[in-house]
Amino acid sequence: MEHYYQPEIECASREEIRAIQNERLTAQVKRVWENVPYYRKKMEAKGVTPEDIRSVDDLHKLPFLSKADLREVYPYGLLGKPLSECVRIQSTSGTTGKRVVAFYTRHDIDLWEDCCARAICAAGGTNEDVCQVSYGYGLFTGGPGLNGGSHKVGCLTIPTSSGNTDRQIMFILDLQATILCCTPSYAAYLGERMKEMGLGPDDIPLKAGIFGAEAWSEEMRHDIEKTLGIKAYDIYGLTELSGPGVSFECSAQEGMHVNEDHFIPEIIDPETEEVLPEGAEGELVFTAIDKEAFPMLRYRTRDICSLTYEKCSCGRTHVRMRKPKGRTDDMLIIRGVNVFPSQIETVLINHGYAANYQIVVDRVNNTDTLDVQVEMTPEMFTDNMGEITARQKDLMAGLQSMLGIRAKVSLVAPKTIARSEGKAIRVIDKRKI
Amino acid sequence: MSVKQVSVFLENRPGQLKRMTGVLAEKGVDMRALSLAETSEFGIARILVDDAYGAIQVLKDADFVASLTSVIVVQIPDEAGGLDHLLQYFADTNLNIEYMYAFLGGKEEKHAYMVFRVKDHRSAEAALAGKGLPLLTQEQIAEM
Numbered sequence: 345m346e347h348y349y350q351p352e353i354e355c356a357s358r359e360e361i362r363a364i365q366n367e368r369l370t371a372q373v374k375r376v377w378e379n380v381p382y383y384r385k386k387m388e389a390k391g392v393t394p395e396d397i398r399s400v401d402d403l404h405k406l407p408f409l410s411k412a413d414l415r416e417v418y419p420y421g422l423l424g425k426p427l428s429e430c431v432r433i434q435s436t437s438g439t440t441g442k443r444v445v446a447f448y449t450r451h452d453i454d455l456w457e458d459c460c461a462r463a464i465c466a467a468g469g470t471n472e473d474v475c476q477v478s479y480g481y482g483l484f485t486g487g488p489g490l491n492g493g494s495h496k497v498g499c500l501t502i503p504t505s506s507g508n509t510d511r512q513i514m515f516i517l518d519l520q521a522t523i524l525c526c527t528p529s530y531a532a533y534l535g536e537r538m539k540e541m542g543l544g545p546d547d548i549p550l551k552a553g554i555f556g557a558e559a560w561s562e563e564m565r566h567d568i569e570k571t572l573g574i575k576a577y578d579i580y581g582l583t584e585l586s587g588p589g590v591s592f593e594c595s596a597q598e599g600m601h602v603n604e605d606h607f608i609p610e611i612i613d614p615e616t617e618e619v620l621p622e623g624a625e626g627e628l629v630f631t632a633i634d635k636e637a638f639p640m641l642r643y644r645t646r647d648i649c650s651l652t653y654e655k656c657s658c659g660r661t662h663v664r665m666r667k668p669k670g671r672t673d674d675m676l677i678i679r680g681v682n683v684f685p686s687q688i689e690t691v692l693i694n695h696g697y698a699a700n701y702q703i704v705v706d707r708v709n710n711t712d713t714l715d716v717q718v719e720m721t722p723e724m725f726t727d728n729m730g731e732i733t734a735r736q737k738d739l740m741a742g743l744q745s746m747l748g749i750r751a752k753v754s755l756v757a758p759k760t761i762a763r764s765e766g767k768a769i770r771v772i773d774k775r776k777i
Numbered sequence: 778m779s780v781k782q783v784s785v786f787l788e789n790r791p792g793q794l795k796r797m798t799g800v801l802a803e804k805g806v807d808m809r810a811l812s813l814a815e816t817s818e819f820g821i822a823r824i825l826v827d828d829a830y831g832a833i834q835v836l837k838d839a840d841f842v843a844s845l846t847s848v849i850v851v852q853i854p855d856e857a858g859g860l861d862h863l864l865q866y867f868a869d870t871n872l873n874i875e876y877m878y879a880f881l882g883g884k885e886e887k888h889a890y891m892v893f894r895v896k897d898h899r900s901a902e903a904a905l906a907g908k909g910l911p912l913l914t915q916e917q918i919a920e921m
């Protein structure tokens with residue numbers, strides 16, 4: 345039976361959701377106009393005043409915010425509340441440019457943890473569960489978000505944070521953890537390690553995993569589910585909007601329900617900035633309608649995906665977003681063709697390779713080269729040279745048909761591609777452009 | 778009467794072969810023969826050792842991918858035409874050889890040893906039966 349954290353909201357009628365959104369959006373725009381001079385100037389430049397925003401239908405009139413805006417007014421320029429009312433910051437793990445620093449009031453943390461609690465319940469979590477949070481704790485939102493959600497649901501929470509893999513496994517086994525929260529690449533690594541230790545799915549007490557903070561493919565999901573003997577749920581979020589829990593997967597595993605009472609999603613054409621109809625693929629834009637300290641309006645996520653309002657079998661009525669193909673900043677342009685690492689991952693797993701891989705892009709004699717490095721595994725190895733080469737050619741053909749460009753495949757020694765405890769480093773771009 | 782050969786995946790990168798021999802030396806694994814097959818990207822080291830099962834474990838523990846492959850080892854006289862004779866017997870039965878390599882030595886120095894990977898061990902053995910070209914056993918390899 346489907347289990348909800350806040351059924352009255354999660355299963356509300358579309359009319360009720362719309363009413364909540366209209367009320368919260370118009371109030372939010374007024375507050376921002378009064379308290380955030382930077383955004384007010386943007387509205388004025390577009391000739392928009394709070395009176396023009398009467399309902400969700402008027403959302404498209406508002407100006408966009410992007411990461412560039414956050415950098416420009418770092419750190420306090422988008423604050424919607426005085427610092428005396430803020431109780432927390434979280435920050436992105438970005439390595440280039442300025443970090444994003446997001447602020448939270450008590451109310452903001454409360455709503456964020458509600459969102460994470462909804463995700464945990466959707467994965468079957470109750471107060472009978474033992475929830476191990478192996479996301480990093482600290483500035484990264486993963487640990488604190490799921491930790492808060494787990495408390496709200498009433499799970500026994502194990503705050504292992506990331507790293508120290510053998511200790512993670514010890515806690516899973518000794519305390520019989522039933523829910524695991526971490527990045528998908530770390531879940532895959534934990535699975536690999538447990539397999540090495542001779543632990544099969546039946547020996548692992550876990551029943552569900554909530555994995556997010558990086559793009560992962562459907563094939564990787566099946567792999568993790570098989571190795572750990574669990575159901576793996578996707579969760580989505582951005583520090584700019586609070587953290588994980590902006591949207592989450594339900595038992596149907598067909599897209600993530602956006603918590604629409606807090607965040608309104610739109611899909612736009614990233615070039616023309618036009619709003620696209622339901623089902624169309626484009627850039628995901630979010631408006632936070634009741635966050636106080638960091639009230640992002642029409643924030644461009646750079647994630648490429650689509651939305652569907654179709655009825656979901658789980659009973660939730662909130663719109664679902666498809667798993668993003670990857671961020672526009674993960675997207676590589678190789679010989680003029682758009683390539684997402686997740687596409688390469690799909691081909692690899694379909695050909696029986698492990699999801700541990702690295703993509704090296706370089707430029708040789710003015711031509712881009714794409715080298716996909718995969719580790720040799722005992723399952724793939726044979727004493728027959730011809731068979732290995734044939735399999736390699738097969739994989740190259742698979743990549744060519746998926747990507748539309750030629751890719752080289754290099755077989756590397758086991759354990760030579762670094763395992764990650766947080767977000768995996770998939771791409772090494774050596775091009776100097 | 779086949780013998781277990783250890784096949785090891787090697788990435789084509791400087792120092793990989795040395796890393797493998799280093800691991801084997803450290804654990805006291807004694808090599809009888811070594812052959813390398815390679816493309817520009819990767820290679821397979823094929824080795825005969827005193828303790829094949831022990832060697833596999835040692836290599837796996839050091840994060841190598843390795844497997845056991847059955848081969849036959851034929852002792853031939855170390856003289857002109859020795860190998861030609863042997864190959865003639867195989868040719869007579871249309872035996873297909875996937876790969877082969879040779880090594881010298883052992884206690885009886887007037888012999889050479891040919892290692893063959895063939896699809897069909899039985900036909901190979903039948904082709905050599907009564908021809909004065911003995912096949913070596915796993916134990917004989919270990920005792921060399």
Ligand SMILES: [Zn+2]
Pocket residue numbers: 594595596601656657658659660
């Ligand atoms: Zn659903």
